[in-house]
Amino acid sequence: MNIQLRTLMISTVLGLSLLLTACGGSTSSSAATAIPSTGPVTLELGSAGDNLAFNKTALTVFSGQQVTIKFTDNSTALQHNWVLVKGGDDLAQQVATEGLVAGADKNYLPTDPANIIANTPLSNAGQTVETSFTAPAPGTYTYFCTVPGHYPLMKGTLTVN
Numbered sequence: 001m002n003i004q005l006r007t008l009m010i011s012t013v014l015g016l017s018l019l020l021t022a023c024g025g026s027t028s029s030s031a032a033t034a035i036p037s038t039g040p041v042t043l044e045l046g047s048a049g050d051n052l053a054f055n056k057t058a059l060t061v062f063s064g065q066q067v068t069i070k071f072t073d074n075s076t077a078l079q080h081n082w083v084l085v086k087g088g089d090d091l092a093q094q095v096a097t098e099g100l101v102a103g104a105d106k107n108y109l110p111t112d113p114a115n116i117i118a119n120t121p122l123s124n125a126g127q128t129v130e131t132s133f134t135a136p137a138p139g140t141y142t143y144f145c146t147v148p149g150h151y152p153l154m155k156g157t158l159t160v161n
C-alpha cells in the first residue's frame with residue numbers, strides 16, 4: 001500500500017468518525033445524565049446534643065441508591081425521629097401537623113403515609129434507630145422530626161442527584 005493511499009484512507013476514517021461524533025450529540029448528553037452505578041450507603045446523623053436540631057442538616061445520595069439512615073438521639077431526655085417527606089418544607093409542616101394530631105401512640109406520624117418516603121421509629125435519649133429506603137427521583141427533600149414542637153427547628157435537606 002503506498003503512502004498516498006494510506007493517507008487517503010486515514011483521512012476518510014477520521015472524517016467519518018468526526019461526522020458520527022457530530023451526529024451523536026444527543027446520545028452523549030443522555031449518557032452524561034445516566035444514573036451512576038452506586039452501591040448501598042449508610043448515613044449516620046444524630047441530634048445536636050439536647051438542642052432541637054440535627055447535627056447534619058444536609059445529606060446527599062444518588063437516585064435509585066439503597067440508603068440506610070442511622071439516627072442517634074444524643075439528648076439526655078428528648079424523644080426524636082427522622083422523617084423524610086416527598087417534598088420540601090411546606091409538606092414537612094403538613095406532615096408535622098398531622099403527626100401532632102395522630103399523637104405519641106402513632107409515633108407522631110400521620111395515619112396516611114402517602115407523603116412519607118421513610119421514617120425511623122421514635123428514639124429515646126441515647127438510642128439509635130434506623131430506616132432504609134430507595135432514594136427517589138433527583139431533587140431536594142426535607143427531613144425532619146415530627147415530635148411536637150421540634151419542627152421547623154429540627155430539619156435538614158436530602159439532595160438526590
Ligand SMILES: [Cu+2]
Nearest residue numbers: 080145147150
Ligand atoms: Cu425531635
